[in-house]
Amino acid sequence: MIGRHGNKVRASIAEALAPLEDGMTILVGGFGLSGNPEALIAGVVERGVRELTLVSNNAGNLGKGLATWLRAGIIKKVICSYIGNNQDLHTRMASGEVKVEITPQGTLVERMRAAGAGVPAFFTPTGAGTVVEEGKEVREIDGRRVILERALHGDVALVRASKADRFGNLRFWRTARNFNPVMATAARRTIVECDELLDNGAIDPDDVHLPGIFVHEIVHVPQHENAFEYKTVRPRP
């Protein structure tokens, strides 16, 4: 018998993505193009699965990242918080090719935190008195109007970490952390793309950002594009 936490390191992106199937709900870390699992995102298009439900804050931008999934026509539904200037999503939403569910960003992440922590639903004040209430139970608790929001589970989460050890303990870099660790907790199978792969023990237990219990497969990808969306700088004095 082999437990779920035996050998997690995979030799290739294709091997790591082999369990994907048509129609799955896939959680993908990143805030815009920051902290994207770039090689896994590209690998899903090559893998050829379709009819996916994508959960992501932005679903790509500037034709990059998850916008490549939209262009490949493999998504039937997107659950996100912000579209902004993501033209690939705007056009497909307008044509009806892709169904889009927009949710407040804090609610989006809390729904996944709840899923990972075994909480099926929770009441939140965010969105009270707005269109977000539509079709949901609304109550007053402690004098505040609150909305019942449900946990959001994924079949698979694709996560980008800066460092992973072989058990899957993770560290993240700066604001590339964003949705990544929360999504890792909310999926039945979490696949991690790490910049650096380390031996167990190389990350001090007190310095682990996400414990390896939430990680099932690891691929080492040393090179990343790390695209800028808005490069803003000031002149040197």
Place this chain on the structure above:
Amino acid sequence: MTWTTEEMARRAAQEIPAGAIVNLGIGLPTLVADYLPPGHAWLHSENGLLGTGPFPYEGDEDPNLINAGKQTVTVLPGGSTFDSAASFGMIRGGHVDLAILGAMQVSETGDIANWAVPGGKVMGIGGAMDLASGCRRVIAMMQHTTKTGEAKLVPKCTYPITAIGVVSLIITERGVFEPLGAGKGFRDALH
């Protein structure tokens, strides 16, 4: 009297107490940071950064160190990074003292509309609803009227609402205003 956007930002900066945790919304409110003395307040970016610093020097920019507007930034000594759940927990949990947000309409009961234009392209909600309903104090910073001259300080919002009854102060190019409640309009807090 008509303020420039710089004067509006300078006035908004006066509303930030020393040692406060502040979230500056995308657009006009980001200018407020330029008028805060160094070390005066801690800027929170909802993508997971507290202690947001100025734009990096040319050549030092890191695509994985950005603010909520996806601009490259720096992190100040004492700053920290964290995941989105912790970040929105800070907002929803009332740990962020003040949000200065752009707005399309604010009503006399303090309702704010700043995420969608009726009939316009849907840009999404992002952190707007969490910030407006979760931060301890909300200031709206906006032009006084629309480009076609319609009032943005209104008895009741006609644009899709972001949060109800949350705005306590409005800063426009015409001054500083307080919503007074249903049927009571706005108080001109400058004159």
